[in-house]
Each structure stands twice: as structure tokens, then as C-alpha cells.
Amino acid sequence: MFEGILLLLHPAIAVITMLLIVWLIVSVKCQNINEARVKKLSLAIAFFMLVIWVLAGYWYVVFYSTDKSVIIQSSWSFAHKFFMETKEHIFFVVLILSLYLPIVAFKNNIATNKTAQNLIMTLGIILLTLMLYIDGAGAIISHGAEIAYMHKDGLV
Amino acid sequence: MSATLNKFTVGFGISAAITTFFNTLLMIIKEEIPSVHNFMVTLSGHHWTSHGLIDVVFFLLLGFLFSKKEIHQNISTLLIISTIISVLGIILFVYYK
Incomplete structure (x- = not known):
């Protein structure tokens, strides 16, 4: 039960974080930029990313090894060998860039600094792109595990 | 309208770029x-x-x-x-490993 909740919780928080990133991008594109909102959003994004790191990391370190051994023996071994291997390392790029967001938001006058606004937009677009890949890879790994267990149990 | 970034923004921006390379390495x-x-x-x-911990410490x-x-x-x-x-x-790397 706990394993299942943990497995579903981290992509759910990731989707909420992606929505916050979209909100952040829209916020810096507004005519009258609400600096307080940009600061709060950038902090929330960094915080949620740390939460995802802890939740996903705990699940990966504690529970994933059982699934991994089943997946790599199945016809969907690429779900681990390619998608999990890339996902787990691309995540760190996302983590570092999201930790950088509050520094940009708090150390510059976002309402008047066009360069800082563009930097936040660039970070937001990079983060969204990589997070969409990570979410997609997660779905493939999940389906790979499902097929692998069905093979193992002789259901297909 | 200001166009220059604060020195912490530039410093940590360069650090973020180097850390992404370091992560791959x-x-x-x-x-x-x-x-x-x-x-x-x-x-x-x-x-x-x-x-992950090494990456974060390296970045900071x-x-x-x-x-x-x-x-x-130009940090962007x-x-x-x-x-x-x-x-x-x-x-x-993962594909050809």
C-alpha cells in the first residue's frame, strides 16, 4: 500500500510542479509583473522538486530493485535499460535548474529587469521540456513493469 | 529598464551550467x-x-x-x-552502453 502511494505521489506532485512552472512563465510575460507572486512560485517549484527527489528517491532506492530484476528479464528490458537510466540522471539537471530559479527571482528586480525575466522564461521552458520527458519515461517504465510481471506470472 | 543580472544570478547560472556537465561526467x-x-x-x-548530493554540493x-x-x-x-x-x-551514453 505504502509503496503504491509513494509511486503515484511523486508523478502527481511533478504534474502540480509543471502547472506551477506554466504559471511562472505566464507571470513573467504579464504586462504588470507581480514580483511577489514570481518569488513565491519559484520557491514553491524548488521546494516541490526537493519533495519529489525525496519521495521518488526513497521509492527508487527501497522498492525499485525488485521491479528492475523482473523488467530486465522481459521483452520490455529497454524500459529500465534506457528510460530509467536516462530519467534518473536527467532528473538531476531538473533539480539543479529548479534550485537556481529562486536565486534568479530573489536576487533581481523581476518587475523591471528584462534579462532576468527572459532567464526565468528560459529556465521554465527547459524545466517543462525535461519534466515531460521524465513523466513519459515513467509511464513507459510503469507499463514495462506491468508487462514484465504478466509474463512472469504466465498471464500473456 | 535594467538589463544586467545580479552577480549571484550570474555566478550560480555559470555553476548550474557546469554542474549539468559534471552530472553527465x-x-x-x-x-x-x-x-x-x-x-x-x-x-x-x-x-x-x-x-544527487554531490551534484547539489558542487552547484552550491x-x-x-x-x-x-x-x-x-549570457546565462540563458x-x-x-x-x-x-x-x-x-x-x-x-545510455544508448551505446
């Missing part, structure tokens, strides 16, 4: 050299946990180091290039 080194992999396991109990240290000087750099372009190269590096 560390992945290749730990996968290719078992003793490095084993050392990372002993650090925190799992190589992935150590990898370099960030404070680069923030000491006034540096003029730097981050786009570093992200593309480091992510492609991860994908190609």
Missing part, C-alpha cells in the same frame, strides 16, 4: 569505473543518492565561488547549450 565515470561506483554506494547507501560551492567576481555572461544561452549537450550526453 559523473554518470559516465561511475558506470565505467566500478571503484567509483562502489565508493558512491558507501557514501550514502546508494550510488544515485550520492550522485561553485555558485558561491563564481559569485565573488563580477562576470558578464549558456544554460540552453549546457542542458542540450549534457542531456544528449546522458542519452547517447
